[in-house]
Amino acid sequence: MAAKIIDGKAISQAVKDEVTKGVAELKEKTGVQAALAVVLVGEDPASQVYVRNKGIACEKCGIKSIEHKLPADTTQAALNKLVEDLNNDDSVHGILVQLPLPKGLSDDEVLNLINPAKDVDGFHPINVGKFLTIKKYADIQASGVFLPCTPHGCIELLDRSGVDLNGANAVVVGRSNIVGKPVSLLLMSKNATVTIAHSRTKDLPGLIKSADVVVAAIGMPEFVKGEWIKPGAAIIDVGINRMPPKEEGGKDRLVGDVEYEAAAAVAGCITPVPGGVGPMTIAMLMKNTLQSATQFAAKK
Ligand code: GUN
Numbered sequence: 001m002a003a004k005i006i007d008g009k010a011i012s013q014a015v016k017d018e019v020t021k022g023v024a025e026l027k028e029k030t031g032v033q034a035a036l037a038v039v040l041v042g043e044d045p046a047s048q049v050y051v052r053n054k055g056i057a058c059e060k061c062g063i064k065s066i067e068h069k070l071p072a073d074t075t076q077a078a079l080n081k082l083v084e085d086l087n088n089d090d091s092v093h094g095i096l097v098q099l100p101l102p103k104g105l106s107d108d109e110v111l112n113l114i115n116p117a118k119d120v121d122g123f124h125p126i127n128v129g130k131f132l133t134i135k136k137y138a139d140i141q142a143s144g145v146f147l148p149c150t151p152h153g154c155i156e157l158l159d160r161s162g163v164d165l166n167g168a169n170a171v172v173v174g175r176s177n178i179v180g181k182p183v184s185l186l187l188m189s190k191n192a193t194v195t196i197a198h199s200r201t202k203d204l205p206g207l208i209k210s211a212d213v214v215v216a217a218i219g220m221p222e223f224v225k226g227e228w229i230k231p232g233a234a235i236i237d238v239g240i241n242r243m244p245p246k247e248e249g250g251k252d253r254l255v256g257d258v259e260y261e262a263a264a265a266v267a268g269c270i271t272p273v274p275g276g277v278g279p280m281t282i283a284m285l286m287k288n289t290l291q292s293a294t295q296f297a298a299k300k
Contacts, residue, residue: 003235003267006161008153008276012283015156016061019286023062026294034293035064036094036120036285037086041079042072042102051098057282063289066092072102079105080113087115093293094120096285117295120288122148122182131182137189144295146288151183153280154215154236155190161269163213163234165190171208173197173224173257174217179238183215204228216257226262235263235270238277 023034036058040051051067058065068082079097086095095118097110116126122145130145137155140147158165170192174180184194192213197204199218208214208228216224217238229235239257246253256273264270271277 003264004161004269005264006157006236006269006271006276008157008271008279011157011160012153012279014160015280015283016057016286019063019283019290020061022290022294026290026297027062030297030300032093032293032297032300033064033091034062034094034289035066035092036096036289037066037068037089037092039068039070039079039082039086039095039097041070041074041098041105044100044102047098047100054096054282054285057286058289061286061290063286064091074102074105076105076109079110083110083113087113087118090296092118093296094118094285094289096121118292119146120149120285120292122146122152122288123178128182132185135189137186140186140189144291146291147186147284148178148182149281149284149288150179150238150277151186152284152287153277154179154183154238155186156284157236157271157277157280158213158234161234163269165192165213168192168212169210170194170213170215171197171211172215172217173204173208174215174219174238176217179215179217183217183238187213187215214258218257220257221255222257222259224258224263226259226265229263229266231266232268233266235267236277237271237273240273240278 038051038054055065086092095114101107111123116124119127127146134140170187172180172184175196175198184196187194205228209230213234215236221241237256237258241255243253243255254274
C-alpha cells in the first residue's frame with residue numbers, strides 16, 4: 001500500500017493560523033505587538049530567500065518584522081553592537097541572526113550574545129542546556145525554553161499525522177547540532193527509543209529495517225534507500241539537496257535524503273521534498289516568536 005503523504009504545507013499553515021490568532025489575542029489583551037528582528041549579513045542568495053520568506057510569514061501572522069541587512073564586510077564589533085541594541089529594545093521579542101555568517105565573522109560569538117529570552121532559534125547554550133535537562137515533552141513546552149525550529153517542526157508533523165511515538169523505535173540519521181541531536185532528544189521526550197546513526201554506523205540498512213520512525217537529516221541526496229524501510233514506518237525527510245536537471249534545459253530539482261518513490265511504496269507515511277519539513281521551520285519560528293512575546297507580556 002502506498003504511504004500517506006504528510007502535507008507539510010497544510011500542517012505549517014495550520015500552525016501559522018493558530019499563531020495568527022494568538023498574536024491578535026495577545027495584542028488585544030495586553031497591548032503587546034509581537035515583533036521579530038532578523039539580521040542578514042552579506043548577500044548569500046539562499047539566505048536572502050530564507051529572510052524574505054520569514055518576512056512574508058511574519059506579515060501573514062500579524063508579527064512585526066524588523067529586518068537589518070548588513071554588508072558582507074561588517075565587523076564582528078558592529079554585528080555584536082546591533083545584537084546588543086536589539087537585546088535592549090523592549091519592543092523586540094525575537095532575534096534571529098541568519099546563518100551562515102560571511103567568512104571572518106563568528107557564528108558562536110554572536111549566538112552567545114543573543115538574550116536567551118529572545119533566542120527564537122533555540123541556539124543559545126542556555127536554551128540548549130535547559131532543553132537537554134528536561135525529561136518529558138509536556139514539561140519542555142511548559143518550561144518556556146525555545147525549541148529549535150526544524151526539529152520541533154518534525155515532531156509537530158508526526159503529532160499532527162497521528163504517529164504514536166510511545167515506545168516506538170526511532171532511528172535518526174545524522175548527528176548535527178541543528179537537527180540530529182535535538183530531534184533525538186525530542187523523540188526521547190515523547191517516549192521513543194532512539195538510535196542516532198551517522199556516517200560511521202555499521203549495518204545502517206539493518207538498523208533502519210527495525211525503525212518504526214526514521215528521521216533522515218544527513219544532507220546526502222537519496223541516501224536512505226526504499227528497500228531499507230520497514231513496512232508501515234513513518235518517514236521524516238529533513239534533507240534539501242539541489243540536484244541538476246534530469247534533462248538538458250530542465251530545472252534544478254530538490255531531493256531529500258530518502259529515496260522517495262521507493263520509500264513511499266512501503267512506508268506508512270512520509271514527508272515529500274519539497275513540501276514536507278521545509279515549510280515547518282518558518283511556522284515554528286512564528287510559534288516561538290509568539291511564545292517569546294507572550295512571556296514578555298507576562299513579565300511586564
Ligand atoms: N540558516 C538556515 N536555517 C537557519 C535557521 O533556522 N536559523 C538561522 N539563524 N539561520 C539559518
